[in-house]
Amino acid sequence: MDSFIEIDGNRIGFDFVRKPWIKNSYLKFDEDRLVVVSRNEKAMQKIISKHRPWISKHYKQIKNTVRLFDSNSIFYNSKRYNAGYVKSDSRPKADIWGDNLIIYAPSNESAERFIDRTIRDDTAKALSELAMRKAEQLNERFREVRIRRCRKWGVCRSDRTITFNYCISMLPEELQDYIASHEVAHLKEMNHSGKFWEVVSFLCPDYRRLRRELRNYDSKRRRVYQQAQAENLT
Numbered sequence: 001m002d003s004f005i006e007i008d009g010n011r012i013g014f015d016f017v018r019k020p021w022i023k024n025s026y027l028k029f030d031e032d033r034l035v036v037v038s039r040n041e042k043a044m045q046k047i048i049s050k051h052r053p054w055i056s057k058h059y060k061q062i063k064n065t066v067r068l069f070d071s072n073s074i075f076y077n078s079k080r081y082n083a084g085y086v087k088s089d090s091r092p093k094a095d096i097w098g099d100n101l102i103i104y105a106p107s108n109e110s111a112e113r114f115i116d117r118t119i120r121d122d123t124a125k126a127l128s129e130l131a132m133r134k135a136e137q138l139n140e141r142f143r144e145v146r147i148r149r150c151r152k153w154g155v156c157r158s159d160r161t162i163t164f165n166y167c168i169s170m171l172p173e174e175l176q177d178y179i180a181s182h183e184v185a186h187l188k189e190m191n192h193s194g195k196f197w198e199v200v201s202f203l204c205p206d207y208r209r210l211r212r213e214l215r216n217y218d219s220k221r222r223r224v225y226q227q228a229q230a231e232n233l234t
Contacts (some may be wrong), residue, residue: 003047007056012065016044027051032062041208065218068170074101077224078172085111090133094118122169123147131162134203140187153179153214156186167219175217178210 004011014034015058025047036056038044048055060132068075074083081101088104092114095102102108105111122146131145143160155163162183189196200207 005055007052007059010059012055012059016041016047029053029058032059034059035065036194062158064216066216067218068167069220075170076101076119077170084195091092097231098116116166119169120147120166123166126169126176127164127180130176131184134180134184135187136202137201138188140184142187153219156183156190158190160187165219170219171217173215174206174216175210177213178204178207188226 001222003016003138004013006012011036013032014036015030017039018040019036020039022037022039025036025043027047028035028037036044036048038047066075072083074081079101081096081100083101085103085105085108085228087106088108090104090109092103094115103111103115105114124145127147127209130144131142135142141160142156142162144162146161146163147166148163150163150165153165153168157163164179164183168179171179178195181200183202185196185199195208202211
């Protein structure tokens with residue numbers, strides 16, 4: 001039976017992981033579910049009671065996060081789609097039916113590879129063009145643009161190579177613009193000084209708002225496209 005705690009009007013599911021040998025209890029979130037690791041139930045109740053404000057704060061942050069991927073949907077071209085795949089022996093392809101994105105492929109794994117490749121290609125095209133335009137505005141040049149799965153949205157190295165997270169094309173266009181502006185600005189200032197933010201402001205005047213909004217997006221890859229779900233969507 002699921003366990004829940006009530007904090008600030010929120011009903012938060014939690015799991016208790018018993019480890020009798022540990023000295024200090026700790027808390028973490030797995031998705032939007034609280035995990036309490038402790039040596040016994042008394043210690044569990046104590047740490048929950050002590051850290052209720054922390055639990056409430058992080059739960060609200062998680063619930064307000066826009067997940068680009070989750071267990072059965074995908075955020076693509078600024079819109080959330082129900083996602084699934086239909087088994088097909090033909091070459092993988094994708095169709096959009098209203099709010100549903102269906103991948104036709106021989107297997108779940110090939111559907112995953114196809115949509116990953118599509119997202120990566122979209123990001124390569126969009127961000128290469130954006131970075132080129134931004135660099136021209138500064139009369140600067142970069143060595144190359146790379147697209148990778150990475151923790152950060154982007155990185156500009158001292159050798160003037162810019163690497164972008166392959167999920168960026170899934171974001172709203174104004175956030176793509178901010179990320180490109182941020183990394184290209186490092187061609188002028190390889191730091192985060194006041195001068196650096198002046199360059200960012202020149203390239204993207206509304207960067208402060210967009211920087212805050214970007215924090216609400218989570219690019220962590222989660223498995224999607226279950227066949228049973230797809231059958232319900234078509």
